[in-house]
Every structure is written in structure tokens, then in C-alpha cells.
Amino acid sequence: xxxxxxxxxxxxxxxKVTGQATFVDDLCLPDMLxxxxxxxxxxxxxxxxxxxxxxxxxxxxxxxxxSDIPGRNAIFLEQWDQPALAQDxxxxxxxxxxxxxxxxxxxxxxxxKHVTLVTRPLDPLFDPEEALTSEIKIFGEDNLFKxxxxxxxxxxxxxxxxxxxxxxxxxxxxQEQMYIETQGVIAxxxxxxxxxxxxxxxxxxxxxKALTPLLGLPPEKVxxxxxxxxxxxxxxxxxxxxxxxxxxxxxxxxxxxxKMVYDxxxxxxxxxxxxxxxxxxxxxxxxxxxxxxxxxxxLLDGGAYCTLSPVVLGRxxxxxxxxxxxxxxxxxxxxxxxNKPPSGAFRGFGGPQAAFGVERHMDRIAEEFGVSPLExxxxxxxxIGDTTATGQQLKDSVGIGEVLEKVAEISDxxxxxxxxxxxxxxxxxxxxxxxxxxxxxxxxxxxxxTWLASKVDLxxxxxxxxSIHCGSVEMGQGRNTVFxxxxxxxxxxxLALVQTPPPDTATCPDSGPTAASRTTMVVGRLVSDxxxxxxxxxxxxxxxxxxxxxxxxxxxxxxFHWEGQDLPFGEAALQLHxxxxxxxxxxxxxDRDGMVWDPQTYRGDAYAAYxxxxxxxxxxxxxxxxxxxxxxxxxAEDIGKAINPLSVExxxxxxxxxxxGYGALEEVKxxxxxxxxxxxxxxxxxxxxxxxxxxxxxxxxPYQHGPAGAKGLGELxxxxxxxxxxxxxxxxxxxxxxxxxxxxxRIAARLTQGKEGA
Amino acid sequence: MNIWMxxxxxxxxxxxxPMKRLLDTLREDLNLTGxxxxxxxxxxxxxxxxxxxxxxxxxxxATGQVQGAEIWTVEGLASSPEELTDLQSAFLTYGAVQxxxxxxxxxxxxxxxxxxxxxxxRDQIREAISGNLCRCTGYQKxxxxxxxxxxxxxxxxxxxx
Ligand code: FES
Ligand code: FES
Numbered sequence: 057x058x059x060x061x062x063x064x065x066x067x068x069x070x071x072k073v074t075g076q077a078t079f080v081d082d083l084c085l086p087d088m089l090x091x092x093x094x095x096x097x098x099x100x101x102x103x104x105x106x107x108x109x110x111x112x113x114x115x116x117x118x119x120x121x122x123s124d125i126p127g128r129n130a131i132f133l134e135q136w137d138q139p140a141l142a143q144d145x146x147x148x149x150x151x152x153x154x155x156x157x158x159x160x161x162x163x164x165x166x167x168x169k170h171v172t173l174v175t176r177p178l179d180p181l182f183d184p185e186e187a188l189t190s191e192i193k194i195f196g197e198d199n200l201f202k203x204x205x206x207x208x209x210x211x212x213x214x215x216x217x218x219x220x221x222x223x224x225x226x227x228x229x230x231q232e233q234m235y236i237e238t239q240g241v242i243a244x245x246x247x248x249x250x251x252x253x254x255x256x257x258x259x260x261x262x263x264x265k266a267l268t269p270l271l272g273l274p275p276e277k278v279x280x281x282x283x284x285x286x287x288x289x290x291x292x293x294x295x296x297x298x299x300x301x302x303x304x305x306x307x308x309x310x311x312x313x314x315k316m317v318y319d320x321x322x323x324x325x326x327x328x329x330x331x332x333x334x335x336x337x338x339x340x341x342x343x344x345x346x347x348x349x350x351x352x353x354x355l356l357d358g359g360a361y362c363t364l365s366p367v368v369l370g371r372x373x374x375x376x377x378x379x380x381x382x383x384x385x386x387x388x389x390x391x392x393x394x395n396k397p398p399s400g401a402f403r404g405f406g407g408p409q410a411a412f413g414v415e416r417h418m419d420r421i422a423e424e425f426g427v428s429p430l431e432x433x434x435x436x437x438x439x440i441g442d443t444t445a446t447g448q449q450l451k452d453s454v455g456i457g458e459v460l461e462k463v464a465e466i467s468d469x470x471x472x473x474x475x476x477x478x479x480x481x482x483x484x485x486x487x488x489x490x491x492x493x494x495x496x497x498x499x500x501x502x503x504x505x506t507w508l509a510s511k512v513d514l515x516x517x518x519x520x521x522x523s524i525h526c527g528s529v530e531m532g533q534g535r536n537t538v539f540x541x542x543x544x545x546x547x548x549x550x551l552a553l554v555q556t557p558p559p560d561t562a563t564c565p566d567s568g569p570t571a572a573s574r575t576t577m578v579v580g581r582l583v584s585d586x587x588x589x590x591x592x593x594x595x596x597x598x599x600x601x602x603x604x605x606x607x608x609x610x611x612x613x614x615x616f617h618w619e620g621q622d623l624p625f626g627e628a629a630l631q632l633h634x635x636x637x638x639x640x641x642x643x644x645x646x647d648r649d650g651m652v653w654d655p656q657t658y659r660g661d662a663y664a665a666y667x668x669x670x671x672x673x674x675x676x677x678x679x680x681x682x683x684x685x686x687x688x689x690x691x692a693e694d695i696g697k698a699i700n701p702l703s704v705e706x707x708x709x710x711x712x713x714x715x716x717g718y719g720a721l722e723e724v725k726x727x728x729x730x731x732x733x734x735x736x737x738x739x740x741x742x743x744x745x746x747x748x749x750x751x752x753x754x755x756x757x758p759y760q761h762g763p764a765g766a767k768g769l770g771e772l773x774x775x776x777x778x779x780x781x782x783x784x785x786x787x788x789x790x791x792x793x794x795x796x797x798x799x800x801x802r803i804a805a806r807l808t809q810g811k812e813g814a
Numbered sequence: 815m816n817i818w819m820x821x822x823x824x825x826x827x828x829x830x831x832p833m834k835r836l837l838d839t840l841r842e843d844l845n846l847t848g849x850x851x852x853x854x855x856x857x858x859x860x861x862x863x864x865x866x867x868x869x870x871x872x873x874x875x876a877t878g879q880v881q882g883a884e885i886w887t888v889e890g891l892a893s894s895p896e897e898l899t900d901l902q903s904a905f906l907t908y909g910a911v912q913x914x915x916x917x918x919x920x921x922x923x924x925x926x927x928x929x930x931x932x933x934x935x936r937d938q939i940r941e942a943i944s945g946n947l948c949r950c951t952g953y954q955k956x957x958x959x960x961x962x963x964x965x966x967x968x969x970x971x972x973x974x975x
Pocket of ligand 2: 947948
């Protein structure tokens with residue numbers, strides 16, 4: 057029908073191009089105070105006491121420490137381990153310990169200097185490889201947040217019959233989300249002892265669920281409203297719960313609204329980033345280059361608290377073997393604790409790490425066999441009928457072959473790869489090309505979606521249209537526009553009649569977190585289901601009012617028809633809105649795929665549908681300056697259906713650039729447990745000069761239960777550029793780089809080493 | 815200290831310490847919150863405004879320095895859907911906006927740049943916006959939008975906004 061598949065300009069665009077869109081820092085409430093956080097300066101210590109300078113005048117400053125917390129001192133998500141404010145023990149640098157608030161920001165800064173944390177240092181644990189056996193205990197007895205083992209077939213046995221066994225080790229660092237709007241919230245105390253939080257966030261219901269036990273309040277006394285959110289990328293998935301907790305504690309103690317908006321330095325220094333770590337591969341291959349057995353070991357550094365880390369590990373483990381057919385696979389994945397700021401969600405969520413490991417490893421296998429990177433992948437790609445690592449049989453919607461062939465053809469991969477193999481060694485400018493493929497499951501893992509039981513409401517408005525209510529947020533990715541398109545088509549009405557108010561837990565049901573590439577695929581489907589339910593409800597009410605049988609009324613072409621009458625949707629909506637008051641219809645998630653999943657063994661249907669992508673990148677490397685310049689990017693992505701092609705391209709281009717940054721530019725450096733480059737000046741992200749125009753191809757292999765066939769999109773493009781870029785730089789340099797980011801410093805070090813070695 | 819300036823075509827007077835950042839004066843004293851803060855140290859361009867026609871990061875400028883200056887912010891471009899400038903419309907139709915946080919600064923850069931170079935190549939556009947960070951779009955659609963406007967202005971010369 058009408059709007060799905062069209063490149064509709066974003067429906068929330070007007071406010072964004074005129075400066076009228078209200079981000080949290082644009083809000084200013086009467087009597088508002090500004091809050092600040094007192095943080096530890098050590099990575100591991102016993103906290104003896106907090107010293108508030110007795111000579112300082114604290115009269116206009118509100119002070120909060122752990123003893124002010126009415127409920128349980130924890131930010132609950134996967135575990136209860138992370139306190140809102142440290143008590144007794146400090147487990148990472150910059151851990152929040154106390155809070156202050158004041159109407160005058162200058163005075164607030166002065167006051168901050170009059171607080172001293174009296175501590176006794178403890179030995180810190182920094183090396184994740186030592187975590188399991190260390191005497192230093194951060195989490196439980198073995199510092200293990202989560203261990204996942206996946207076994208399919210008999211990998212050790214099959215390895216013995218392999219023609220050759222290829223081993224490799226792949227390392228990756230932190231990556232900072234670097235949304236341009238820093239984290240921020242405003243907490244407003246209510247007269248009934250409750251509280252309202254306005255803020256930049258992905259998951260209003262996560263904030264709600266974290267605040268209720270912390271405050272000891274019933275859910276109806278805690279209200280969360282999302283403000284226009286200036287980018288998130290996973291970075292605003294769990295941390296807003298922490299920030300909201302702080303602002304709320306100050307607001308409840310002072311009885312006044314409290315704003316907390318981080319400056320860039322604080323945001324980089326304290327908020328969770330992509331997990332660093334190492335992945336080791338051991339792969340048995342037959343004479344034809346087919347994978348016989350894969351053994352993969354993953355070690356990720358979770359930092360001092362659990363956050364979402366177990367779920368990130370799950371994604372990484374499932375994707376560890378790559379989108380390849382292999383009957384014998386063994387994955388051992390571990391998430392360990394160290395005395396560092398917690399790692400957390402970042403677009404891709406374990407996927408980019410897994411893809412980096414397996415894709416670089418496939419390149420290594422190709423090299424050992426003397427075949428091209430394209431050829432080794434062609435021989436091993438998953439196809440319909442094959443089973444994934446978890447034993448899930450792929451039944452349909454598998455576009456991996458198509459995306460790979462498209463990319464190979466457009467980039468002229470084989471010819472260029474061959475040509476660059478034979479370029480003169482002494483040239484100053486050398487070239488390279490790299491390739492990668494990956495898959496990303498849409499929605500929560502396994503039974504996750506059933507457990508979330510997401511809900512979406514559609515409601516008639518006083519303007520004769522509908523509004524969509526659910527907890528999924530717009531964070532730039534296009535939720536408002538896509539939901540409007542889906543609803544408008546399902547109802548057969550004009551786009552202008554659909555409204556998408558921002559999520560507010562008081563009026564919107566929980567549609568699950570805005571994460572896991574699930575918003576279009578899972579929640580979008582619920583929007584269309586809710587539209588059907590709304591039509592049914594309207595039909596029922598109209599039948600009552602007209603005194604006719606239900607089945608006498610039918611809906612089509614945007615109008616209700618019965619007994620010679622034609623009542624357009626808009627008029628019906630107005631009529632019912634006036635006569636019946638609130639008219640709402642709800643849709644709730646049901647598993648239509650018959651998913652079977654065992655969370656203990658990680659066997660079964662991990663995701664209802666997978667999206668597939670391939671990329672080729674070319675670079676020109678200046679051998680004198682060691683600066684790589686990206687000269688070409690070709691990406692093809694199978695996302696089932698592009699509800700809004702313009703927005704899909706934007707997601708792919710933006711996500712791809714984040715992945716390219718991960719591969720060769722972005723580095724958050726850590727010394728003694730603290731991030732040292734916590735400014736934009738030295739914590740770089742790509743500028744418009746760092747990338748050429750990207751060539752993007754959208755492939756549509758529909759998922760039968762997605763809205764119009766749509767699958768997940770958000771994270772897919774970020775998963776795969778890094779290994780392709782590392783491969784391109786490796787070819788240009790004539791050295792293999794298995795650690796990202798492949799920065800000029802790393803290239804220079806390697807080239808010098810190489811020369812000395814030669 | 816009393817400081818006056820012409821903001822979006824109107825004479826405004828504020829009483830602020832001369833060292834107060836222009837960014838804060840605009841946001842807090844003049845209630846022009848369209849101008850954003852992304853870093854506070856001249857790296858991101860979210861706070862970019864035009865001062866006497868020059869693109870300037872307002873987080874690096876003291877209000878005292880702009881006494882008597884002419885300042886344009888995103889609010890000066892348009893306030894109703896009918897009045898959108900060609901660049902604002904193109905940012906929407908070409909998909910140059912996602913979260914929108916970089917958009918005000920990006921638009922001001924584009925307006926200033928096209929006046930200075932009305933017929934740029936794509937690479938020149940990339941260079942022109944390289945002081946404005948955008949984490950969402952990958953920049954390509956922003957380049958598309960600016961290029962389209964430049965082309966259209968070439969073929970339909972008129973009063974450039
Ligand atoms: S806030 Fe001024 S450049 Fe970033
Ligand atoms: S649109 Fe989000 S930073 Fe540019």
C-alpha cells in the first residue's frame with residue numbers, strides 16, 4: 057500500500073532543523089538545582105569515610121551519600137552488584153561515591169573541591185587474563201560474570217581429521233559511543249512523594265525498574281519521560297538508570313528539580329563502552345578449504361560491574377563462528393571482572409568483536425590455502441537448510457550469498473585483490489582491499505522476546521487520527537517515521553493522521569528496550585497488529601452505535617462501510633473519540649516462529665530472523681606517514697524490507713562509519729584503570745574527511761513475521777567494517793594486523809619492527 | 815556588564831559577565847536553545863553560529879568579544895514549515911538529519927560555506943563540514959543535501975537566504 061517502502065522525510069524533522077526540538081539540556085524548570093557527582097580517584101580501595109570540609113559553608117548545597125538511599129543500593133539490571141553510590145569498597149576509577157546539588161553552578165564546582173574521600177588503597181586487578189585466578193576478588197569467587205559454552209557436533213574429534221589446522225588470536229580495544237548529545241536527566245520530585253525523570257535515554261522502563269527498588273517506591277510513583285535524544289548507540293541503554301538514580305536522590309532530598317547533564321570529559325571518563333578483549337580461533341579445514349571444526353575462545357573485559365555484559369557475551373558467542381557452515385563447533389566465552397569502569401552496550405553488542413575475530417581468521421585461512429578471501433567465504437557460507445552454531449536450522453530469508461556476490465561484483469574484488477598482491481614493494485602509496493561478511497539476529501536472544509512480552513497501544517486522537525504509545529524511543533534511528541508509515545498503511549490513512557508522542561511510562565506500555573535491532577522488526581510488527589485491533593474495536597463500537605451486526609460493517613479504502621454508508625476513518629475516529637472518550641487498542645507480542653531455546657546450553661533458535669551483510673573496503677596507505685586513507689566502501693545488506701529506504705541508507709552509512717572508526721581510528725586509552733583521552737580533542741571519531749561516498753545496496757529477503765517482511769537493521773552495519781578495513785590495511789602494508797584499531801602508530805611500530813626483523 | 819548584539823536580525827541586550835561563553839548567553843539569557851553543546855572545547859561544531867558572517871564555535875567565544883556583532887543562530891533561519899530555507903528543506907528531503915543534535919551547527923556551517931563557495935565539489939563540502947561532528951549519518955546525506963542546494967541555486971539563481 058501507500059507509505060511502506062517510500063523514502064518519507066522524517067516526521068520529526070521540522071523541530072530538528074529549526075532548533076525547536078527539546079533536548080534535556082534545553083529544559084529549565086523553576087527552582088531547579090544542578091547536580092554533580094563526587095567520584096573515586098582510585099581503581100580499587102576501601103572507602104573509610106567521606107570528609108565534608110568543616111570550614112566550607114554547605115548551607116546552600118544539598119549533599120547525598122549512600123546512607124540517603126531509601127531502598128536497596130543497587131542499579132538493577134542483570135545483577136544487584138552495582139551500587140548507585142559506592143559504600144565500603146571502591147571498585148573502579150571514577151566510581152560515584154557522593155552527590156551534591158546547588159542552584160549556582162560555580163559554587164557547585166567550588167564545593168566539589170571541599171569533599172575528600174578517605175580511602176585505603178587495595179591492589180587493583182587490570183588484566184582480564186588473570187581475572188579467573190587472581191587473589192583479588194571483585195565479583196564472586198572467580199571474577200566471572202558469565203561463562204557460555206556452545207557445543208555442536210564434536211569439534212575436538214573433527215579437528216583430528218582435518219587436513220590442516222589454522223590458529224589465530226585477535227584483539228580489540230574499547231570503543232566510545234560518542235553520541236554528540238552527552239548524557240543528561242532532570243528529576244522532579246512530586247507532591248505525593250513520587251518522582252518524574254525527564255532524560256535522554258533508550259529504555260525508559262529500564263530506568264523505572266532500576267529506580268523502584270532503589271527508592272523503595274511502587275512503580276506508579278515513578279514516571280519516566282524520554283526527551284529528544286541526541287544519539288545513543290547503546291550508550292544510553294543502561295547508564296541513564298545510574299544518572300537518573302543520582303538526580304532523583306538529590307531531588308528527593310532537596311524537594312526541588314535537579315538537572316544533571318554531563319560535560320564531555322565526564323561522559324567519556326565514566327560511561328560504559330564497547331567491551332575490549334581477545335578472541336582465539338582454532339579451525340580445522342579439509343583439502344577443499346571447507347571448515348571441518350571450529351574452536352573459539354572469547355575473553356571480554358566487563359570492568360567492575362556486571363551491567364549488560366552477560367547478554368553482550370551471548371551475542372558474541374553465538375556469532376563467534378561467523379555466518380559459515382560448520383558441523384563441529386565449540387565456543388568457550390567468558391566475561392570477567394576487572395577494576396575498570398564497567399563496559400556496556402554499544403551498537404552491535406558483541407557482534408563487532410565476534411565478526412572481527414572470525415573474519416580476520418577467515419582471511420588467515422585463505423592465505424594459508426592460497427585462495428582469495430572471497431573464495432574461502434564462498435565455499436563456506438551458510439545456506440537455507442544449514443544449521444547455525446546453536447543448531448538452529450535456517451528455513452528462509454537468507455541473503456548472505458546475494459550480499460557477498462553484490463559486493464564482490466561492484467567492488468571488483470577479485471581483480472583488485474590480485475592486482476594489489478603484485479604491486480611494487482617500494483611504492484610510497486600502497487593499496488589494499490578487504491572483505492567481510494556477517495549476520496546479526498534481530499530481537500532478544502532465544503526466548504527473550506516471549507519473556508519481554510512487549511506491548512504497543514494505538515489510541516484515537518481528538519484530531520481524528522491515531523497516536524502510537526509504547527516505550528520504544530526515537531533516538532535518531534527513525535522510529536517515529538517508520539512506526540507512522542506502518543500504522544498509516546495498516547489503517548489505510550494518511551501519514552499526517554499518525555502521531556508519535558515521546559515515551560512516557562505513565563501513558564505508554566512497555567515495548568521492551570530500544571536495542572537489539574528489534575524496534576522495526578518486533579515492535580513495528582506490534583504497531584501493525586495494534587492497528588488491526590484498533591480497527592476491530594472501532595468496528596465494534598460503530599456497530600453498537602449504528603445498531604447493526606458486527607459483520608455488517610467492513611473496513612476498506614480508509615473507510616468503514618455498512619448498509620450503504622461510508623464513514624471515512626478520520627470521521628469515525630472523531631465520532632468515537634467524542635462519544636466514547638478514550639479509544640485504545642493494544643497488541644502484545646506472541647511468538648509466531650515457535651522458537652525453541654535452551655538458555656543453559658545455548659542450543660536452539662537463537663533469533664527469529666537474521667540479517668546479512670557484506671562489505672568491501674579499499675585503502676591507500678602512505679608508507680612514510682603510515683596514514684591509511686579509505687578510498688572505497690561497498691556494502692550490501694539484507695534487511696528483509698526497507699520500510700523507508702532513505703532512512704535505511706542513513707542507518708547503513710552511519711553504522712558503517714562507526715565500524716570503520718572502530719577498525720582504524722577510535723581508541724580509548726587506559727592507564728592504571730582510568731581512561732586518559734577523555735576529550736574529543738584526543739578521543740577521535742571520524743569526520744566527513746575520513747571516508748569517501750559509500751556505495752550501499754539494500755537486499756530484501758523478507759522475514760514472514762516482520763512488518764512487511766522487515767528484519768533487524770540497526771546494528772548490522774556496525775558489525776563488519778572493522779575486519780574488512782584491517783584486511784585492506786594489512787594487504788597494503790604487507791603485514792597482518794590482528795589487533796584493532798589499526799592506527800598509524802600501530803602501523804608505524806609494525807613496519808619498523810618488520811624492517812629490523814628483515 | 816551590559817552587552818548588546820544583533821541576534822537573528824534583532825537588537826538584544828544582555829547583562830552578563832564578559833567572560834561568559836557566547837554559547838551560554840545564547841542558551842540561558844536569550845533562550846535560544848537551538849544552539850547545542852557537544853564538547854565545550856571547539857571540537858564538535860554543535861555550538862556553531864555565525865558572527866558577522868563567520869562560522870564560529872560559540873563555546874570558544876566570550877560574550878564580551880561580540881559586543882555590537884551581528885549573530886545568526888538556527889532560530890534565525892525559519893520558524894514555520896512554510897519558511898524553511900532551501901538548506902533546511904534539503905536536510906529533510908535528503909535524510910541529512912537523524913538525531914538532530916549536530917543539525918543546527920551543521921546548517922549554520924552550510925549556510926556560511928555556500929555563500930563563500932556557491933559551486934563546491936563533494937570533497938570541498940566534506941572539507942567545509944569537517945569541523946562539525948555527526949555520529950549518526952556517516953555524513954554522506956549531509957553532503958548530498960548541501961550539494962543539491964548548491965546545484966539548485968546555480969540553476970535557479972535568486973536571493974540566497
Ligand atoms: S560545543 Fe563548541 S565545538 Fe563542541
Ligand atoms: S544527526 Fe545525530 S549527530 Fe548528526
